[in-house]
Amino acid sequence: MAILITGASAGFGAAMCRTLVRAGYQVIGAARRLEKLEQLKLELGEAFHPLQMDVADPAAIDEALKHIPEHFSEIDGLINNAGLALGLDGADKADFADWQTMIQTNIIGLTYLTRQILPQMVARQSGYIINLGSIAGTYPYPGGNVYGATKAYVRQFSLNLRADLAGTGVRVSNIEPGLCGDTEFSNVRFKGDDERAAQLYENVQPVRPQDIADTVLWLYQRPAHMNVNSIEIMPTAQSFGALPVSRQTPPPEAAPAEFEKQSTSLFQKIKGWFK
Numbered sequence: 076m077a078i079l080i081t082g083a084s085a086g087f088g089a090a091m092c093r094t095l096v097r098a099g100y101q102v103i104g105a106a107r108r109l110e111k112l113e114q115l116k117l118e119l120g121e122a123f124h125p126l127q128m129d130v131a132d133p134a135a136i137d138e139a140l141k142h143i144p145e146h147f148s149e150i151d152g153l154i155n156n157a158g159l160a161l162g163l164d165g166a167d168k169a170d171f172a173d174w175q176t177m178i179q180t181n182i183i184g185l186t187y188l189t190r191q192i193l194p195q196m197v198a199r200q201s202g203y204i205i206n207l208g209s210i211a212g213t214y215p216y217p218g219g220n221v222y223g224a225t226k227a228y229v230r231q232f233s234l235n236l237r238a239d240l241a242g243t244g245v246r247v248s249n250i251e252p253g254l255c256g257d258t259e260f261s262n263v264r265f266k267g268d269d270e271r272a273a274q275l276y277e278n279v280q281p282v283r284p285q286d287i288a289d290t291v292l293w294l295y296q297r298p299a300h301m302n303v304n305s306i307e308i309m310p311t312a313q314s315f316g317a318l319p320v321s322r323q324t325p326p327p328e329a330a331p332a333e334f335e336k337q338s339t340s341l342f343q344k345i346k347g348w349f350k
């Protein structure tokens with residue numbers, strides 16, 4: 076039995092590989108950068124299998140799945156972790172190609188891989204799918220447009236999988252993290268502008284990849300009768316703000332005069348009815 080983790084070459088995925096292998100699981104780590112996975116293999120040994128896979132391309136997923144060695148081929152855990160945000164521009168300025176890449180990776184890739192792996196879990200009447208959503212799938216923020224929408228998809232897809240998998244013994248959880256540091260997430264989002272990425276984490280203690288990996292291990296170690304549907308994790312330092320209100324022009328001081336004018340004319344009208 077093995078756990079297939081996508082996005083294993085960096086951030087959360089690499090931490091999950093280390094944590095799960097050390098806890099005794101057999102792990103297949105998938106990503107596009109094979110050299111990073113080979114480094115993990117040197118560190119983790121025979122219980123880890125590196126698998127080059129571009130999840131944004133369904134044909135590449137099919138091809139990669141053919142190269143899983145026999146003793147890793149029974150997959151009873153799938154962690155759909157590969158994903159990315161690109162850009163933080165408003166919807167009227169964002170690069171449409173970035174939107175397509177996020178949809179292709181975060182939605183199509185996750186959905187296609189799940190569809191490929193699920194039948195063997197259902198046939199065995201056991202298995203566990205853990206998806207990496209985000210708080211961006213629940214709480215909107217400026218510039219989160221398509222990234223947040225892809226994570227809202229992941230959230231709802233996870234819940235709908237639970238509905239389809241009723242009675243099969245297959246479990247599904249969606250992990251929804253907030254601000255997390257020590258990953259490549261923001262460097263990717265800001266397209267290599269590492270200074271801008273670093274500013275996000277200045278003087279703040281974000282959630283770390285190990286925190287997410289520990290959460291995954293905890294989920295795996297829950298008894299088979301228990302399903303955690305979703306789990307939202309934020310740094311203590313991150314919280315919620317008031318909803319912004321865009322004030323109308325003319326400025327508020329003009330409003331009482333306008334109100335007086337309107338109510339006087341309404342009063343004149345009503346008076347007219349009783350003449």
Ligand SMILES: NC(=O)c1ccc[n+]([C@@H]2O[C@H](COP(=O)([O-])OP(=O)(O)OC[C@H]3O[C@@H](n4cnc5c(N)ncnc54)[C@H](OP(=O)(O)O)[C@@H]3O)[C@@H](O)[C@H]2O)c1
Binds near residue numbers: 085260263
């Ligand atoms: N960090 C955060 O603040 C945060 C918060 C909430 C949710 N998340 C979510 O958590 C997940 C992991 O994020 P992270 O912070 O660990 O990011 P990260 O450090 O950038 O790692 C992303 C991983 O995804 C892989 N990946 C990206 N595109 C891929 C593709 N087309 N095919 C295969 N693998 C691909 C990357 O590997 P290759 O480049 O080698 O392919 C890398 O291993 C993502 O789904 C992200 O949306 C992150």
